[in-house]
Amino acid sequence: MRDATLTLSGARRGPRATTNLGMVALRQAWLLAVNDLRQEARDLELVLTASFFTLVVLIMLGMSFSALGVSAQPLAVPGMLWLSVAFVGALTLSRIFNREREFDTLRAMLVAPVERVSIYLAKAFVTLVILLGCCCITVPGLALLFPAAQPFAERPLETVALVVMGCTAYAGVGTLFAAGLASSSGKNVLLSVILYPLTMPSLLFALVATRSLLEGHASFTTYLGQLTATNVLAFVVGAWLFEPVLVGVPQQRSARRASRRRR
């Protein structure tokens, strides 16, 4: 047996233990994300599903729009990129809490001294990693299939920034709703019904930013800034609403309200 006690022996109050809420949440989120990625590396459930789905979408887009004129391509390519992100994202989000749902591990997490926001951050991070992995197929694929998508290859830093920002906003909003479904064993159809309208603003910003990148407009950085602001908003709202969505209004808050009413 590997010496499991080695890492934790004598760690009754470990040297890295901290009472700072933000740091606790971030460190716990990192542990949870690594745990998820470790399991993913073993069964490749999400990675394989998302990758093959991305490939199918890319091939279909390539076959459908191959005859498109070069002048029309800058209008179509951004749509192809972010539509594939939306599809793969919905697929990923509907499965991101699968392990927790199937083996009831979310409940174990909820009764442990784990910051709830850590669960949100970890799941959003894993979703982001999957989405970025799929973009590693989509973006070069589009650049190969469509001449108008060449700026993706010519301006790699801007392309990476754009893709990371666009996917981050999607993961931030989507994880919140995936959690709602995981906690209430809800119908997956609700995910799409609620998810698409709410991710629409970030997808639209990403779409416009992509178009300006492909057309070489100077306004690209402005759009990227707006996309970043959307990301911040998505994560602040997501982190704020995650606990009520997952477990309802925390009991101590209801108790405080009740005691105020009694007074």
Next chain:
Amino acid sequence: MSADALLSLRGISKHFGRLAVLRGVDLDLQRGEIVGLIGANGAGKSTLLSIIAGLLPSSRGTRTFDGSAEGAGSRTERARFAVVSHTAQTYPRLTATENLELFARLRVQAGVASEPVGTSLERLGLGYAADRQAGTFSRGMLQRLALARALLGRPEMLLLDEPFTALDRPGRALLASVLDEERTRGSAVLLISHDLEALVSVADRIVLLEGGVIAGSVGRGDTADGFAEGVRDLAGKMPAVGAAEAHA
């Protein structure tokens, strides 16, 4: 409320829409006490456990833990609680060690105590399977793994939902001895089970949840006929099969 009760429930009610599951539960748990909770299917035992664990807000009533009514569900309080459900709640792709290490590390990051993982596994007789993936475990082994995880934090309050399910005779004996050690250490244990024989062997007191309230209670030494007989009488008050669900 008993002055030295670790957990005290007063008038706890829970409604799901128009469905009243709990209708004013009063219950005290002392340190170093093991209380068995029995009741028919649908009597609200698991709902009560969720309210105690802070997973579910009550519709009415007061839940006091260690003198405070306002900490339910907080991270500080969760560090002092442990819950073992009737499902194992383990990650099948992770080894037993990895399953426990995750929770131990999460505790340490939160600045609270954690037992060494190896010690917890050995204590529950799983040392030999530490590097095996949990997905290859039998139901009984998973149950013991869940218990090992719960005991990592040396909890003051241990909530167990059907912990004897799937355990063989040696497993039951091991669980009984672990619960005895926890009682000696001063933990309060609330145990939900339909297994009266197992409950009689470990519990100090058994309470019956019926019609959304505590309908009866029997402790060791309460009856002249003996604890086991008293528990059988108490269990005899349970309604016929399906009556509790129909009532709810």
